[in-house]
Amino acid sequence: ExxxxxxxxxxxxxxxxxxxxxxxxxxxxxxxxxxxxxxxxxxxxxxxxxxxxxxxxxxxxxxxxxxxxxxxxxxxxxxxxxxxxxxxxxxxxxxxxxxxxxxxxxxxxxxxxxSSITPVQILGQPSDVSVESGASFTLSVGAIGGGVLAFQWYKDGQEIAGEVGSSLEVSSASVVSAGQYSVRVGNEVGSVMSVAASVAVSPQQVVLHDVALSWDIPLEREDGSDLSLYEINGYTIVYGASENQLDTTVSIVGGQQTSYTLRDLQAGAYFFAIATVD
Structure with a gap:
């Protein structure tokens, strides 16, 4: 002591x-x-x-x-x-x-x-990033200097454990990923803090689509007998993500309607079937 x-x-x-x-x-x-x-x-x-x-x-x-x-x-x-x-x-x-x-x-x-070691200079600062939730992003810094360069990344002024390389990569951004990121670069004669790069993370945008269906008015029943327009009560549309799972139903009243638009469907593959209600 x-x-x-x-x-x-x-x-x-x-x-x-x-x-x-x-x-x-x-x-x-x-x-x-x-x-x-x-x-x-x-x-x-x-x-x-x-x-x-x-x-x-x-x-x-x-x-x-x-x-x-x-x-x-x-x-x-x-x-x-x-x-x-x-x-x-x-x-x-x-x-x-x-x-x-x-x-x-x-x-x-x-x-x-x-005196024989060149101080650190940051030549390329980290750039601001704006990504959707779930996307990846990378921040990097370009620096020169004598000796061995050491890196330490910070988020909102707090050291990020284990992030000690010239770049920082986040594979799947979330709301908590948003903030101000900076990196300290040092060697045996000193260190330099980079400017802070702003990372903004927005909610993932869901792209919705419309699907227009159309059909002909049937003239006969399944058994081959004639079917008049006045005998048609309406139509039933069923659809789903697989041919064996058509779990969504839309009912149409009246036999004269021959088209219908399904709105705000998420991107993907769909199967459709239409039945005439006698």
Whole structure:
């Protein structure tokens, strides 16, 4: 555990490791002093995000997005160590020298390595999408930069678990798929957030159709006997999705009508039969 850097008593008995952890903790605290972060929780969120993406802190802050960079952290640790200069009679001078050299070396190493890595640039932003419910859609981003690029997609500002590629694909959109999508692209020297792409999902449109049927007035019955018009009571139309399942019926009164239009049928295959009612 870190020691209290404002306590003479704790500093007198602190080990080197306790001093190092305390100074790094203080450096994290100092990182919120700039304009990038509102409080320490934002600083810790930045660190957590970087560790989840890269397993390490970015080396240098490229200024494109708020980030706790390794070189900045080591600088703040050195500043905190300098503030303890008045306690040289409490902290062994060897520890002060060793800590200062360690922080300085790490800062310089980050600066040297970071200067050779090209920061991330987003060349192709995700585009807005409008789809019907049940349809698929894909969002993609085009980015360049040195080192290994890491991607993380977000929906309405919340991280989407497992979506860590340069594109995001939804195979069947639903109402909950609608929202604002963005992606963070990073490498060892920083990260950049894309613009937000709007995804709109509308209810699936059902296309309805009309079917017009027509027939001749029969002149005889099934047994071959004559059938007069006045003897016809009307007609019965039956239809369905298969020849053996004509489960919908329409009744027509009167023998003179020879056509009928079925309206608002969904797309598909239908079978029809018409009977004359004697």
């Amino acid at each position: 870190p020691v209290d850097l404002t306590s003479d008593q704790e500093l007198r008995t602190a080990t080197f490791d306790q001093l190092e952890v305390a100074l790094l903790s203080a450096a994290i605290q100092r990182s919120e002093a700039g304009v990038q972060f509102d409080d320490v929780s934002d600083v810790l969120s930045s660190i957590t995000q970087q560790l989840s993406q890269h397993d390490s802190l970015v080396l240098v802050d490229n200024g494109l997005e708020p980030a706790v960079a390794l070189d900045d952290l080591m600088y703040e640790a050195q500043q905190e160590l300098s503030a303890l200069a008045t306690f040289v009679d409490v902290i062994p001078q060897d520890d002060v020298t060793r800590l200062g050299a360690g922080f300085s070396d790490l800062q310089q190493q980050a600066l040297d390595e970071g």
